[in-house]
Amino acid sequence: MEPKIFVLHENEEWTKPLFDALEELGVPYEDWFVNEGTIDLSEVPPEGVFYNRMSASSHTRGHRYAPELTSAVLAWLEGHGRTVLNGNHALDLEVNKARQYSALEAHGIRTPKTIVTVGKDQLLRAAKKMDQPFITKHNRAGKGLGVQLFHSVEALENYVNSPEFEVPVDGITLLQQYIESSDSTITRCEFIDGKFFYAVHVDTSEGFELCPADACTIDGDFCMTTENTKEKFKILSGFNHSIIDQYESFLQEHDIHFAGIEFIRNQEGELFTYDINTNTNYNAEAEAKVGLYGMKQVAKALANKIQLVTI
Known part of the structure; x- marks a missing residue:
């Protein structure tokens, strides 16, 4: 056969x-x-x-x-x-962001300060050690699950004690340093067969829950479908940065063939890597504008x- x-x-x-x-x-x-x-x-x-x-x-x-x-x-x-x-x-x-951050740091790739917590009391105690503002996120996530921005411990406490609080599927809530971008964008680098394919700027001004797939749904909001009026996803021409070599080396070390890796720059221009997506997707509208097609390359x-x- x-x-x-x-x-x-x-x-x-x-x-x-x-x-x-x-x-x-x-x-x-x-x-x-x-x-x-x-x-x-x-x-x-x-x-x-x-x-x-x-x-x-x-x-x-x-x-x-x-x-x-x-x-x-x-x-x-x-x-x-x-x-x-x-x-x-x-x-x-893919299913454990805490392991992602430890692996990235071990490879010399800078990540935001992160505290792993289980339990509401532990989350609130950890928040008192964190500079403000900070964000929460789910350890097993995807689609920006559980990402919330807080400007004070009191605001977090109100959320944690409210019906809106989401318990992560694995019980682990991450408390993370908030990195503020000067232009409300993040950069996602796509790798196919372990090699850099392209980088895409993502506009985060409307919220944290962003997914490049055309068909994905996040409560009907934020995710690209057929309209891209604010050009939320824009593939960068000729993107070149030393972080690409580090990412490729990381993927090779961890036997990862296909991935999207996301980073953000703070207002001082410092780069922080904060997510690895080994189930990566691509935005068809952004790709059509530059003639690069991720899934065709994967195929x-x-x-x-x-x-x-x-x-």
């Missing part, structure tokens, strides 16, 4: 652009939707290339245990020596990988 690409995911809308690109190239693939199911560990996996696109925000779509099941699947595949792209280590970083990379698989 001819080897093919197996795409592990839990969001059909986010994955459709990749399937379209694979079909355009004539690359055989199988849609492996991971939510509920079974894996017989005594069986031998099929031959092929396995691309993990599991998301940290899967629980917001009713797929609470999809990452845990995916982890078991990836361990099974890796144990049989299959070619796995964005394997278990990438998944571990080409997968096509090259399948050529190396022999049965």
Whole structure:
């Protein structure tokens, strides 16, 4: 049987652009939707290339245990020596921002000051140690889950004791130094097969919950669909910075093949890296303006990988 690409995911809308690109190239693939199911560990996996696109925000779509099941699947595949792209280590970083920050700092990449907390009392105690303003965010997040800006401990206390307080799915709330950008933008660097593809400026002036995918929904707000009146996502021409080499080295060290890494500059121009998305998406409108297409490039990379698989 001819080897093919197996795409592990839990969001059909986010994955459709990749399937379209694979079909355009004539690359055989199988849609492996991971939510509920079974894996017989005594069986031998099929031959092929396995691309993990599991998301940290899967629980917001009713797929609470999809990452845990995916982890078991990836361990099974890796144990049989299959070619796995964005394997278990990438998944571990995807669903655990605290581990992301520790890994980035260990690689010499600066991140904002962050305190890991479990429990409301501990969160409030930690806030007293943090310079103001500060933000909260969920440890297992995606889509900016739980991101709130506070200018005082009292404001945080009011939120924590209100019905609006969101308990993270893993119980861990991160308290983080707020980095104020001079122009209300962040920069997201996209990497395909471990190499820099392009950088995109993202306008954050309307809020923190931002996602580049055309089909994603965040309460109907902030996320690009068919209109881009404020050019929320703008791909930068000729972006060049020494941080790219650091990012590529980091991805190689952690065996991550596809990722979007986000950074922000403070008003003094200092750069802070604050997020790694190993289930990266791309904005079609921004890409059309410059003629660069992330999913098509991903499909080409997968096509090259399948050529190396022999049965």
